[in-house]
Amino acid sequence: MKIKNVILSSALLMSVATFAQKDEIKAAEKAFKKGNAQEAITILQGAESLISNASDSEKAQFFFVKGNAFLDLANKNIETDKNLSLAASAFQDLIEAEKASGKSKYSTEAATSITSIKYKLINGAIADSKVDKFSGSAKKLHDAYLLDKKDTLNLYYAASTYVNAQEYDAALKLYDELKNLNYSGKxxxxxxxxxxxxxxxxxxxxxxxxxxxxxxxxxxxxxxxxPSKRGEIFKNIALILVQKGKTEEAKKAISEARTANPEDTSLILTEANLYLETKDFVTYKKLIAEVLEKNPNDADLIFNLGVISGNAKNSVEAEKHYNRVIEINPKYTNAYINMAALKLDGEGAIIEEMNKLGTSAKDMKRYDELKVKRQNIFKSVIPYLQKAVEIDPKNEDVTKTLLNVYSALEMTAEYKALKAKM
Missing domain, CATH: 3.30.1490 (Dna Ligase; domain 1)
Structure with a gap:
């Protein structure tokens, strides 16, 4: 008899609890309809511990009121980010509950609300990025992705934004997910x-x-x-791994990517950039040559070869690459700028020698020779600087360099004309 009494008492307690949670849900719904979202949430918190024993239909109603209450607070700009997240979670729980019950009373409206929250998060992320709040922006984008995992573009942007926030571990985690999804964005x-x-x-x-x-x-x-974003994804994975001292892991990641996507030339360039970062210029040039075989008119690739040659003090090869870039794309501003910089690079040694000379006849003769040599350098860069200014007139550094060249060559008319445009 005692055992039966215990069972009867337990059943009675469960029945009372069920009535209590039903009453609390109704009270919360009533408070919400009166515009008291915070009161509704407080009431629902009292029923939170009992909801696991509720029927699927009661769970759905509970989460529906909860989601709408949190969304209402977010719409009123009350702890917007936190309440959007809580609302989305409640609506997702609602949909799961109705899936389990086989009924769909609130799911359509909940799905609409989730979509609305998703775009609120994306707009919030854009607003944060504009004021350099990259960490908050990245989290919002990731939350938007979690609401709709079919929209993988938000996952990609979240990873990129975490890089801008310099939160490299968070970025790496999302890039790994993109890699596992074989995301290309093409x-x-x-x-x-x-x-x-x-x-x-x-x-x-x-x-x-x-x-x-x-x-x-x-x-x-x-x-x-x-274009495919795989190259950028693996480039950032590699750069983060290199920064963490895991160079071999970076090389392995890109090698695997290339094996899986043999026709994606952006991955070859990514691998090349990794060797550039680790100062293995021989392998870098070999990989660049491989890309150029497939796309011989890629101005960016040839420009990079020019940069590498210039850094290696091979001015003849660098000049050849920059000329090729200009031939392919006559409006490639950086090719003109780098060509000018390449030619001006020798000016420092000339000035240093001129400053060491004395006043003897021999020294004065050498001084005049060096002066002519310096003037010839200035004359040789004028066409490149003029073209760069023509293409990009707002580039102050290039304009100032050209003004200095005009001044050194006593080209007064040209100096005044350019100065008047600033």
Whole structure:
């Protein structure tokens, strides 16, 4: 008899608890409808410990009220980030509860709310990035990804933003996830100019873009290929590993990536950049040559070869590469700048020798020779600096360098004309 009494007492306690949580859910729902979201949350906290024993339908109702209450607080700018996260978690629990019950009373509305929260997080992340709050921005982007794991672009941006925040361990964790997902980000973007705003709008599909053009709301359609991001992903993985003193792990990661994606030339360049970071210039040039075999007109790659040659004091080879870049892309500003810098590099040694000379006839003769040599260097860089200023007139460093050259050559008219444009 005693055992039966215990069972009966337990059943009675459970029944009372069930009624209590039902009452609390109703009370919370009533408070929320009256606009008292915080009161609703406080009431629900009292039922939190009992909800595990509730039916799936009661759980769904509990999480529905909870999610809406937290979302209401976030919309009122009350601890926005925290409450958006709590709201999203509640809505996800709701959907799981209704999946278990086989009923779908609140799931559609919850899914809509989750989508709304996702875009609130993304907009918040963009706002944070604009004021250099990269850590908060990265977390919001990652939270947005966790709400919709099909949208892997948010995971990619979260990883990149953690790099900007210099939180390399967090970035590495997300890059590893991207690697395991075999994420590339390769695709196509569709644009057209909005006739009303005169701004270019981005469309998700070709059909959507073409439909708007046909309707007459947009014009000047444009299609842009989105290159693979694998190279950048593995480059950052490698750089982080190198920074942590794990160079061999970095090399292994890129080697595995290349094996899995043999046609992705961006990964060859990534591997080359790793050897550049570790100052293995021979392997770097070998890998760059491999890429150039597949794409001989890649101006960026050839420019990098010029930089490497210049750093190795091989000015002849560097000049050859920079000239090739200019031939491929006549508006490649940095090629003109580096060409000028390459030629000006010899000026320091000339000035040093000139300053050491005395006043003897022999020294004065040598001084004049060096002066002519210095002037010839200045004359040789003028076309490159002028072109760089023409392409990028806002580059103050280049403009100042050209002014100094004009001044040294006593080109007064040219000096005044350029100075007037500043």
């Amino acid at each position: 695709g196509t973007s569709y644009f057209a100019v909005n006739k009303l705003t005169s701004e270019e709008d981005l469309f998700n599909t070709l059909q959507e873009r073409d439909k708007m053009v046909k309707l007459g709301t947009h014009e000047k359609p444009r299609t842009e290929a989105i």
